[in-house]
Amino acid sequence: MASILTSASFARSMRSAWRIRLAHFGASGWVGLAIVAFWALAAMFGPALLSRSGAAGGGAVFAPISAAHWLGTDYLGRDMLARVIEGARYTVGVAFLATLLASGVGTVLALLAAASNRWIDGGLSRTLDTLTAIPSKMFALIMVAGFGSSIPMLVMTAAIIYMPGAYRFARALAVNVNALDYVTVARTRGEGKLYVMLREILPNIAGPMLADLGLRFVYIVLLLAALSFLGLGVQPPAADWGSLVRENIGALADAGASVIVPSAAIASLTIAVNLVIDNLPGGVARERGVR
Amino acid sequence: MGSPVVVDNLTVSAGVATLVDALSFTIRPGEVLALIGESGSGKTTTALALMGYARRGCRITGGSVRIGDVDVLSLAPRQLRALRGRTVAYVAQSAAASFDPSRTILDQVVEPACLHGTLPRGEAELKAIALFRELALPEPETIGRRYPHQVSGGQLQRLMAAMALITDPDVVILDEPTTALDVTTQVEVLRAFRRVIRERQVTGVYVSHDLAVVAQMADHILVLRDGRMRELAATEPILVAPQNEYTKSLLAAARPAPRVVAAAPYTDVLLRVHGLSAGYGPRTSEGLASTMILEDIDVELKRGQSIGVIGESGSGKTTLARVVAGLLAPCAGTVEFDGRPLKPTLDHRTRDELRRIQIVFQSADTALNPSHTIERILARPLQFYKGLQGDALRARIDELLDLVKLPRNLAQRLPGGLSGGQKQRVNLARALAADPDLILCDEVTSALDTVVAAAVLDLMADLRRALGVSYLFISHDLHTVRAVCDEIVVMRHGRKLAQVARADYERGPHHPYYEELARAVPELRRGWLDELDRQRPAVAA
Numbered sequence: 001m002a003s004i005l006t007s008a009s010f011a012r013s014m015r016s017a018w019r020i021r022l023a024h025f026g027a028s029g030w031v032g033l034a035i036v037a038f039w040a041l042a043a044m045f046g047p048a049l050l051s052r053s054g055a056a057g058g059g060a061v062f063a064p065i066s067a068a069h070w071l072g073t074d075y076l077g078r079d080m081l082a083r084v085i086e087g088a089r090y091t092v093g094v095a096f097l098a099t100l101l102a103s104g105v106g107t108v109l110a111l112l113a114a115a116s117n118r119w120i121d122g123g124l125s126r127t128l129d130t131l132t133a134i135p136s137k138m139f140a141l142i143m144v145a146g147f148g149s150s151i152p153m154l155v156m157t158a159a160i161i162y163m164p165g166a167y168r169f170a171r172a173l174a175v176n177v178n179a180l181d182y183v184t185v186a187r188t189r190g191e192g193k194l195y196v197m198l199r200e201i202l203p204n205i206a207g208p209m210l211a212d213l214g215l216r217f218v219y220i221v222l223l224l225a226a227l228s229f230l231g232l233g234v235q236p237p238a239a240d241w242g243s244l245v246r247e248n249i250g251a252l253a254d255a256g257a258s259v260i261v262p263s264a265a266i267a268s269l270t271i272a273v274n275l276v277i278d279n280l281p282g283g284v285a286r287e288r289g290v291r
Numbered sequence: 292m293g294s295p296v297v298v299d300n301l302t303v304s305a306g307v308a309t310l311v312d313a314l315s316f317t318i319r320p321g322e323v324l325a326l327i328g329e330s331g332s333g334k335t336t337t338a339l340a341l342m343g344y345a346r347r348g349c350r351i352t353g354g355s356v357r358i359g360d361v362d363v364l365s366l367a368p369r370q371l372r373a374l375r376g377r378t379v380a381y382v383a384q385s386a387a388a389s390f391d392p393s394r395t396i397l398d399q400v401v402e403p404a405c406l407h408g409t410l411p412r413g414e415a416e417l418k419a420i421a422l423f424r425e426l427a428l429p430e431p432e433t434i435g436r437r438y439p440h441q442v443s444g445g446q447l448q449r450l451m452a453a454m455a456l457i458t459d460p461d462v463v464i465l466d467e468p469t470t471a472l473d474v475t476t477q478v479e480v481l482r483a484f485r486r487v488i489r490e491r492q493v494t495g496v497y498v499s500h501d502l503a504v505v506a507q508m509a510d511h512i513l514v515l516r517d518g519r520m521r522e523l524a525a526t527e528p529i530l531v532a533p534q535n536e537y538t539k540s541l542l543a544a545a546r547p548a549p550r551v552v553a554a555a556p557y558t559d560v561l562l563r564v565h566g567l568s569a570g571y572g573p574r575t576s577e578g579l580a581s582t583m584i585l586e587d588i589d590v591e592l593k594r595g596q597s598i599g600v601i602g603e604s605g606s607g608k609t610t611l612a613r614v615v616a617g618l619l620a621p622c623a624g625t626v627e628f629d630g631r632p633l634k635p636t637l638d639h640r641t642r643d644e645l646r647r648i649q650i651v652f653q654s655a656d657t658a659l660n661p662s663h664t665i666e667r668i669l670a671r672p673l674q675f676y677k678g679l680q681g682d683a684l685r686a687r688i689d690e691l692l693d694l695v696k697l698p699r700n701l702a703q704r705l706p707g708g709l710s711g712g713q714k715q716r717v718n719l720a721r722a723l724a725a726d727p728d729l730i731l732c733d734e735v736t737s738a739l740d741t742v743v744a745a746a747v748l749d750l751m752a753d754l755r756r757a758l759g760v761s762y763l764f765i766s767h768d769l770h771t772v773r774a775v776c777d778e779i780v781v782m783r784h785g786r787k788l789a790q791v792a793r794a795d796y797e798r799g800p801h802h803p804y805y806e807e808l809a810r811a812v813p814e815l816r817r818g819w820l821d822e823l824d825r826q827r828p829a830v831a832a
Contacts, residue, residue, distance in 0.1 A: 188649070206662075
């Protein structure tokens with residue numbers, strides 16, 4: 001941001017910028033923000049607040065909702081509430097990390113491609129196109145077969161699978177911005193590649209890239225859930241929401257809660273993230289000329 | 292024969308803002324009324340309201356519009372659809388954006404006739420061809436088979452007029468139809484428009500910001516500002532004896548006076564371009580580009596001097612600026628700056644060389660980064676070239692804003708919150724921040740209204756006087772160039788045709804193409820186009 005300001009006034013302007021930004025939030029944005037905050041807090045502090053651990057079994061199998069088990073029990077008689085809250089750590093943590101990695105790396109490479117000569121651009125684009133050509137589930141299977149299933153491995157796999165898409169999207173945007181006069185002016189000023197990438201182009205593609213980030217987050221949550229469902233994701237006894245759905249699939253016919261709750265958790269998180277991103281006032285504010 | 296148009300107390304609002312405020316006027320059948328004013332004056336909004344249409348977010352809140360016997364504003368949507376394109380036709384400013392690029396021209400031109408069922412398809416096509424001939428389009432029989440990208444801008448504008456006229460409408464609305472065209476093309480289009488409007492006796496509404504153009508086309512002129520009528524009179528009285536102050540300022544701006552900078556005789560050469568050739572695309576074995584734009588250009592610019600480069604689009608004038616700026620490497624020839632040869636590309640030039648040559652682009656909308664505040668835009672060159680910080684930086688930014696006559700509180704705004712003229716001033720201020728010796732101005736006033744453009748030209752002359760900068764001033768508008776430049780370089784098809792000094796502007800004879808350009812600039816009096824018609828019968832451009 002504005003490097004001309006001293007760091008104190010910079011922090012102040014950032015704070016006020018955020019306050020104004022939040023003031024633009026519509027009702028749906030606040031709902032989304034509340035749900036995301038809820039799951040983030042649940043992932044961070046939830047397990048410490050629970051009276052029983054999700055690992056403790058021994059109750060009735062597929063028990064219905066009761067005072068003792070607010071969300072019933074799973075196929076081994078474990079408390080579902082504890083399982084879902086512990087699962088939030090994996091789903092929220094892994095998916096967020098993987099999304100940030102995928103979109104971040106994709107955007108930076110795209111900026112590099114747009115601001116560089118056509119050799120670098122061509123090389124990067126073709127390499128990443130090749131990566132896109134590998135079916136995502138197949139790639140995940142190979143990764144798991146090769147390196148075993150672990151949390152860092154899952155993050156890396158999901159990030160690698162979804163990075164080329166983010167790259168293509170960001171590159172298409174960045175190439176357009178790169179052709180505009182203000183970028184030309186920056187070049188004739190003698191600005192370096194990094195300045196052009198980060199200061200001139202990035203702020204003007206950030207809005208669409210955030211929208212893309214929301215979509216990509218949804219994809220990654222679903223990919224992780226699918227991998228867990230196949231037994232390739234988070235390994236038992238730990239479980240993310242996808243694994244919870246798979247474990248308790250037997251309850252689908254009757255008990256319900258133990259399979260519906262993790263499904264609903266996945267849905268609520270993905271929808272909430274998109275509500276938040278749709279309410280970020282980037283483009284509109286810029287057109288009106290206010291921050 | 293056209294219908295009378297009677298507008299009474301027309302009011303259009305957008306939210307709380309009133310865009311058109313209680314406007315009343317009458318157009319007699321077969322006459323042309325011009326709506327003139329700066330951007331944001333409500334002239335297009337008024338024109339659209341004549342068709343019962345308000346743009347998104349706007350609402351026609353009061354008044355009435357009668358075309359013939361029809362009360363337009365009381366019509367149901369279905370009846371309005373029957374009216375539009377049939378009784379009232381519209382010709383938009385940018386024909387290029389109004390044609391569907393994936394369909395042939397003829398297919399689109401006959402569409403209104405087929406849609407309204409006025410003619411069967413076969414007859415409509417014959418009529419379209421007759422219209423093409425009437426509008427002096429080349430190859431009227433076959434031009435309709437082409438796609439929009441295969442014809443020129445001026446031709447496309449006339450084709451759009453053919454589309455509007457194919458249903459024999461009673462009223463035609465022409466919304467800045469020649470604003471995006473070169474002067475030479477504009478003359479041809481104006482002649483064609485005027486002939487068809489006169490011969491068909493349609494009632495016309497001509498929206499424009501150019502008084503000289505309007506003087507040739509309109510019987511009456513309505514001057515609009517901020518949605519209110521300032522003056523309404525016949526064309527002649529408005530041009531000769533305007534009553535309203537705003538009309539007077541419009542007239543003054545339309546006749547740009549030379550902004551003479553009393554200068555010492557220019558002595559040392561700042562920029563010398565010698566034998567310059569440049570082009571785009573891969574290089575051939577002889578070192579030439581596959582598409583050559585510039586060939587063998589020589590220009591000499593002395594310190595403090597201002598040279599205008601003039602030519603129609605495609606003449607290579609912008610490419611010349613790009614080569615000087617280092618954005619495009621020349622194929623042959625040299626560029627010398629202050630006695631030292633300049634390296635062909637940006638990467639090899641020193642930071643000081645870059646600082647001393649600044650470029651200002653035509654469209655302030657794309658020349659300012661929409662996500663940076665004005666303060667940040669102006670601060671960057673100061674930090675980059677001079678390492679200014681803190682209070683010194685802030686003081687210099689304020690100075691720059693004062694220099695281009697912008698209020699200091701604008702510094703915290705984003706470019707989206709500024710008007711076109713303000714943006715162009717910021718654009719200039721950014722170039723000035725580098726303390727350059729030479730500013731390359733690429734059509735800096737072309738996108739601005741007459742009054743705003745005149746103010747920017749004044750500012751540029753002031754700056755030259757105060758700071759001693761030199762300009763290489765690129766434009767297609769001879770008036771503008773004459774007003775600010777000491778010498779004019781005339782370019783066509785990538786070659787320099789002539790160089791004319793200020794002292795010789797009025798003295799001829801000059802190169803025939805310069806004469807043609809000079810003739811093509813509309814003059815601010817009635818009958819100018821008629822005289823031109825008599826001198827030279829219309830030819831298919």
